[in-house]
Amino acid sequence: MEKRTDWYEHPEYYEAIFGTDTVREADFLQALSARHGTGGRLWLEPACGAGRLVEEAARRGLEVVGYDISEAMLRHARKRLTPAQRRRVRLSQSRMETFFEPSLEGRVDVAHNLVSTFRYLDSEAAAREHLIGTRRLLKPGGIYVLGFHLTDYERFKPEHERWVGQVGKDRVVCNTHEGLPDRRLRLSPMRNRLRITGPGKDWLIETTWYFRTYSGPQARKLFRDAGLRVAAAYDFDYDLDSPVGRGSPRLDRVFVLQPDPER
Numbered sequence: 137m138e139k140r141t142d143w144y145e146h147p148e149y150y151e152a153i154f155g156t157d158t159v160r161e162a163d164f165l166q167a168l169s170a171r172h173g174t175g176g177r178l179w180l181e182p183a184c185g186a187g188r189l190v191e192e193a194a195r196r197g198l199e200v201v202g203y204d205i206s207e208a209m210l211r212h213a214r215k216r217l218t219p220a221q222r223r224r225v226r227l228s229q230s231r232m233e234t235f236f237e238p239s240l241e242g243r244v245d246v247a248h249n250l251v252s253t254f255r256y257l258d259s260e261a262a263a264r265e266h267l268i269g270t271r272r273l274l275k276p277g278g279i280y281v282l283g284f285h286l287t288d289y290e291r292f293k294p295e296h297e298r299w300v301g302q303v304g305k306d307r308v309v310c311n312t313h314e315g316l317p318d319r320r321l322r323l324s325p326m327r328n329r330l331r332i333t334g335p336g337k338d339w340l341i342e343t344t345w346y347f348r349t350y351s352g353p354q355a356r357k358l359f360r361d362a363g364l365r366v367a368a369a370y371d372f373d374y375d376l377d378s379p380v381g382r383g384s385p386r387l388d389r390v391f392v393l394q395p396d397p398e399r
């Protein structure tokens with residue numbers, strides 16, 4: 137078996153597992169955009185990865201700006217676009233902590249970051265900088281749709297999820313473990329194993345990192361500190377008619393954030 141260490145160096149396998157909900161997510165974002173009356177033409181995707189949602193938004197005729205820290209993911213994103221889509225898309229290498237583009241200031245209708253990527257920002261300062269920077273780019277009625285799992289600090293067992301996908305003749309088995317959260321450091325240890333088997337191929341791609349942890353009140357305090365208000369909250373069912381209340385036992389959350397006019 138051949139061992140490798142960064143799943144984001146292998147976008148095709150990453151997307152075989154995590155790229156299956158793209159149309160539903162884009163439908164949900166467009167429905168949110170209509171509900172909040174954003175106008176909806178200019179979308180920004182921080183940490184856009186290999187560009188599955190960038191491509192889908194461009195396919196729908198939207199203007200799209202995306203950035204990511206990983207050049208391998210961006211290469212894949214650029215390759216997948218048709219020439220017509222490329223004219224509507226701008227991609228660059230940048231970090232969530234520091235991204236700023238003067239020509240976008242106050243212009244973005246919809247920013248989105250749906251699959252827990254926000255939790256890579258591993259300190260309060262980094263997360264706040266990202267939110268303040270994104271808020272500056274939103275127009276006054278624009279929305280930042282932020283999806284991630286809240287943390288149950290009372291949890292006493294690690295969590296495990298398993299998915300299976302296929303890329304051509306290669307079978308992809310993905311196992312993700314989230315260890316116990318450290319309440320003081322506000323971090324959870326994460327481990328992802330992708331096992332890829334196919335003709336002449338047996339790879340194990342193991343990636344480890346830490347995710348920042350948030351209770352509901354910790355997330356809401358951070359949003360307030362960054363000058364954002366929670367306009368609505370949902371879960372990963374993406375059902376516009378079923379917003380989640382603060383008391384919901386579910387931990388998956390999609391927050392719809394708007395610039396707070398009073399801040």
Ligand SMILES: C[S@@+](CC[C@H](N)C(=O)[O-])C[C@H]1O[C@@H](n2cnc3c(N)ncnc32)[C@H](O)[C@@H]1O
Pocket residue numbers: 144154182183184185186187188189203204205206209230231232233249250251253256257
């Ligand atoms: C889970 S993927 C999500 C990709 C994409 N948003 C999607 O929904 O398919 C996480 C992405 O975050 C990027 N990333 C991680 N830390 C980052 C940072 N500090 N700034 C920018 N991108 C980052 C990784 O390179 C990776 O492409």
